[in-house]
Every structure is written in C-alpha cells, then in structure tokens.
Amino acid sequence: MTIDRKWRSKKKRALEVLLRLKRLYPNATCSLDYITPVQLLVATILSAQCTDERVNKVTPALFARFPDARSMAYADILEIEELVRSTGFYHNKAKNIQGACRKIVEEFDGEVPQLMEHLLTLPGVARKTANVVSAHAFGNIQGVTVDTHVKRLTNLLGLTSHQDPIKIEQDLMKLIPKVDWENFSIMTIFHGRAICNARKPNCLECELAELCPSANRVIKTKTRSNINVDL
Numbered sequence: 001m002t003i004d005r006k007w008r009s010k011k012k013r014a015l016e017v018l019l020r021l022k023r024l025y026p027n028a029t030c031s032l033d034y035i036t037p038v039q040l041l042v043a044t045i046l047s048a049q050c051t052d053e054r055v056n057k058v059t060p061a062l063f064a065r066f067p068d069a070r071s072m073a074y075a076d077i078l079e080i081e082e083l084v085r086s087t088g089f090y091h092n093k094a095k096n097i098q099g100a101c102r103k104i105v106e107e108f109d110g111e112v113p114q115l116m117e118h119l120l121t122l123p124g125v126a127r128k129t130a131n132v133v134s135a136h137a138f139g140n141i142q143g144v145t146v147d148t149h150v151k152r153l154t155n156l157l158g159l160t161s162h163q164d165p166i167k168i169e170q171d172l173m174k175l176i177p178k179v180d181w182e183n184f185s186i187m188t189i190f191h192g193r194a195i196c197n198a199r200k201p202n203c204l205e206c207e208l209a210e211l212c213p214s215a216n217r218v219i220k221t222k223t224r225s226n227i228n229v230d231l
C-alpha cells in the first residue's frame, strides 16, 4: 500500500498507531489472572505458546495447591506438570516454574526481584516475561513486551523489519513514549486477536489500514480470491 505522505515518517506513524489503538482499546489490560507477583510470573511462563484464556483455566487449581514461591519450589514436579499439562510444553514449563521459584526462595528471600537484571537470572524468564512482571506486578515499565502478536503486527505495520524480539523491542522503544511501552504491547495483542489475526487479517475493517504498508496486499488478495490469507 502506498502510505499517504503525511504518514511516511515512521515515528509519526507509530504515534498515530498508538493513538488509534488507545481509542480502540481504552480498557486494555493484562488478561492473565493473578494476585501476587509470583503468580503473575508463573502465569506468564505458562502463557508461552498458549492462550491467556487457557492459562486462566489452569492457574486457579495450581495456585490453590501451591500459593507461593516456597510451596512451588519444593513441590513434587510431577504434580506441577499434571496441573499445567493442558498449557502445552508442560515438562519445560514445570521445570522453569520450579527453577524460578527455587531461585526466588534461595536468592531473593521468597520475593520476586524487581530489577530487570535479577529477573533475567530466573530460569525460563527472558525479556518478554520480565517486562510483563515488572510493569504489571511492580508498576515499573522497563521495556516493550514482544510476543508473537507484537512481532507480527509491528512488522506488518512497518515499525520494524526485525524478527529477533530483542531488536524489535529496541526499535519500538525508540518510536513509542516510555509511559506507553507496556500499554502499546497489550493493545497490539488485543488488535492481533480482534482484527489482525495471523490466519485472517481483516484489513477491510482495520482502523490502522491507512497507516499499514501491508494493508493493500492483504485486501487485494482477499478481494481477488476471497480466501483466508496467511501472511
């Protein structure tokens, strides 16, 4: 799609995308259910390659059985595996959850650490999980959470040309005001679920189409073949 001259600047486009997402999703917030920071950490680990909806079905029983880092740290791993099985990759997830909880108990006095450099030492915790926990559990925005939706949409929107989440995050941190870093991720995820679905992007009804260099490609393909498009 040829983008109108006024949206040629990537920075201007990013800010307009942000503005429109805010209008579309004024109440967007983290969809994972949790009460404590460690519960958010565990829920975020479970959300890899899994929907938040599925995670929210699993965590009530998990947190009822193991409510804090200490109980999770020394639990029978088979019991954790069984409780998280339906989220997929349950061997690894259970191992990471227990590993992270042990480290929290043994090195951080049972409390999830707040510093990014400490969060990143926990097993199974990369910047995506660390950003979510930091922003939502501690109100400390330290980066942009890049999940599969954010990676896909920001590429389609031409806000980055990278596939590596770290590089995408660096690009977005330059384009989006810090105060909106986490909010931008959440709203982009909402838009990915509602409109810009990976298998069927609904460009004809997308409020971002005017700003999206990929819109025409998808609209044309849809009009021509009237089939789902997998970008």
Ligand code: SF4
Binding pocket: 153, 156, 157, 195, 196, 197, 201, 202, 203, 206, 207, 208, 209, 210, 212, 214, 215, 218
């Ligand atoms: S215009 Fe299409 S490709 Fe671009 S963000 Fe919207 S739905 Fe996705």
